[in-house]
Each structure stands twice: as structure tokens, then as C-alpha cells.
Amino acid sequence: MTASGDQSGTLKGFPNPPAMVRGEQSSPAPHAIPRPYTLVAELTYRCPLACGYCSNPLDLARHADELDTDAWRRVFADAAALGALQANLTGGEPLVRPDLTDLVAAAHAQQLYVNLITSGIPADRARLAELAGAGLNSVQLSVQDVDAHGAAWIAGRDDLDSKLQVADAARALGLPLTLNVVIHRGNIARVPEFVALAERIGAERLELANTQYLGWALANREALLPARADIERARAIAAAAADRLRGKIEILFVRPDYYADRPRACMDGWARRYIVVTPDGVVLPCHQAGGIVGLTFENVRARPLAAIWNDSPALRAYRGDAWMPAPCRTCDERHTDFGGCRCQAFALLGDAGATDPACALSPRHELVREARARAEQPAAAPPPIRLRRMRSSA
């Protein structure tokens, strides 16, 4: 998984089961084609917000030729046939698609559990009711900040009031609600307020997802990366809230990989549990992989999804462990973290096949250490941020 945000993959997946419940097979045979559990359908890159940590690619405008309703219908059917059980309808902002109700119905018809990953803008109660009627199973609503200036700084606008109305509407319709907040230097002090907001709106789950520094977020890293003490403070607050609210609100705090000793298990492994389809039909292992130079990702307009999943060279490139360099190759944790994030290795080292520099065992870990050291310097004022705009993509 790549950048942070509504789609923060580290939060998702099919977790280790409790007693009596058997989980997914953990170590498939080296050459077996894994089964995808989740389709991430990026329905559009259009979005009214301009978040400076967006996980969409920097060259947004190149992906403007969106798949139509029928093409997405085929994608849902093909993903379900491959084994997907969940469909995350995301973007951009999926609500800008006028055919969203049809798309929800199409995913639902394939027995996919349909999650809408949304900023809530533009939505109203009638639209949500229509989506619920079409088979929508859950809503993940993003809130950028509870402070109006903070929201405007990171997203270019403040929509908290509208978002609260969307949350109310979702709860009134009986739709399970997840509140997602991407955490960064500008809002990390307000974790207690985010917990209070989750309680107030009746969210069943709160994702406090630290920004992952790729794409737009990497471009804004100096402005976004918090200092270590702030991370630890926020983590303690989140842990205490999770204990207090256990069984009522599930609270997840995902530590930024810049402050972990080992890399995150990005997307639970390359092309292993998640299929991402971009608005223009490109099949990726994660939101960011399209930016890796040297890999050619295929398009559902040219070839069926199953054929791409099973034998596209780009999806096979980092499956399993045969590709791993030292020190991953002999690491005891290679089947836990899968060598970390390929996109991060590419972004920081220019080599997607290298050990993720977030790992303390990476020979290039100093790149992350240096960024951390810079984050310890206090800023006199909020630094300027490059907002995500379609036009910025030239």
C-alpha cells in the first residue's frame, strides 16, 4: 500500500482470526497464484478536495478517460470470480460519478461486500438512501481536520459541517460508519478531538492513519512528517481510547513506517490480496505502483482481469520472495512484511526491487533517518503545501 489516506491498506485485510476461526492461508506455495480478497475500484480521480497527502498519482490528468458503467460491471464480475469478497469503491471522490448507484448495485449483485470510501462531498441523505437501497454495506467517511484552518491548509477547503450531516444520514440509514482521519504534522495534536468526533457521530470504527510518504505526500513530506514525540503521544491517546471503547468503536492507529524498525506489510504483499483498478482501467497491486518506471501495467480494456491478475509480468514482478535482495532474502520476517513497500523503494532509491528504506536493516535506511531528524526541527509557521490539483499533473 502506498500513500495514506482513505485507502490506507495497512488497516485493512483479512486479519488473524480468533480461536475457532481459521484465517487465510498464510504461506502459499512459492509459485501459486494468490487469491485476491479485495477489489479497490478507483472510480474516478476527480475530487472536490485537494488533500496534500492524496494517494492518487501525481499525473492525475493522464487518467481522465474513465471506464464506463458496463466496463466496471465486468470488473466486479471478474474480481468476484477470482475470489474477491470486498469491493472498496473509492477515487478521487466516487460520489462525483453519476452512475454510482448502478455501480453499487453491480458490485452487490456479485455478492461483494460494498464499502464506499468517500469524503462525503457532494452527498445528501437522498443520495445515500439510494446507495443503501442499491446494496451499499458500509461508508468510510474521511475528515481532514476538526479545525477549519487546518482543513483548509491540507485540503484547500473546510467541509466539516457537511460531513457531519453525511455521517448523520449514514447512521439514520443504518449504514455502518468508519471515520478515517489521515494524521500528519498539522493535525496530530488533535487526536483526542478525532476520538471525540467518532463517538459523537456514532462511528463504529476510527482509522487514525498516519500519512505514508509517497506521491503527493512525499512531495509534501517536510510539511507533513511529525516529530517522534508527537507520534508517541498520539499513539498513547489512541491506545487508551481503544481500551475504553472496546466493543463499541474499533480504533486503529497506524504508526508511520518512518518511525517503525521494520517496514509495513504493504498491501499484504505485492499483487497478493488486493487488486486495484484505476479510473481508466489499469490493474495495479496498489494505488501508487503505476508510477514505477520500468513496469508496464495492463488494462482491463485490452485483456480480462483474471488473465492480468494471473500472468501479467508486472503483477508477477514482486510476488512471492524470489525477487528479494539481501537482507530481505534471508530475513525471518520476509513473509510477514514482504520486504515492505516497492513504491517507497522506487520513490526513494529509484529501484523498486530494493529493500524498503523504512526498514532499519536496509543499507539505505539513512534516507529515512535523515527525514526523521529534519522533522525534529520546530517550524516557525505551517510550511507551504502543494495541494493535489488535476492541473498540477503536467
Add this chain to the structure above:
Amino acid sequence: MIPPGARVRLAPKARLQNDRLSGKAFLLYPERGLELSESAARIVAACVVEKPVAAIVDELTAASGEPRERIESEVLSFLDALDDRGLLVVT
């Protein structure tokens, strides 16, 4: 801990589904899922409609022919695991 006298039902967000590839039961909920063992699937199926925990234990004891105490302890520990994940409504 869920008391044996409680009534339970599956939370609205949780959906029990047979997997079309393996035929096995999955419990799906927002962005996650659990593959259920046969005994877990029987417990979940018994919770689709609200009922007392004792009724679930009776039902599964009758179906399995195993000692009631053993089934009760299995059911309660599994229901606790579901409840920790917010997948049960307990009254």
C-alpha cells in the same frame, strides 16, 4: 465477557456468506473478513436472529451430541471474540 443469560444477534454490519470458490463460510464486515471453521460458522448462523445465548448452546449441543459444558465454553469464547470486534449486538 458475555454473560450466559444474554441475548445476542449478529451486528447489522456483519454478513455471513458462503464463499463461491471454497464453499466455506466467511463473515464479512467493513473492509475485512474472517474465514470461519465449521463450528464457528454454526455459531454465527445461530446468531443471525436474536436469541438467548443459552438457546444457541442448546441448539449446538443437540446438533453435536457433545457435552453441554464444552459447547457452552466454546460458544462463549467465540462470541466474546466476535463482540470484541463489534460484530455482535448483546442485550
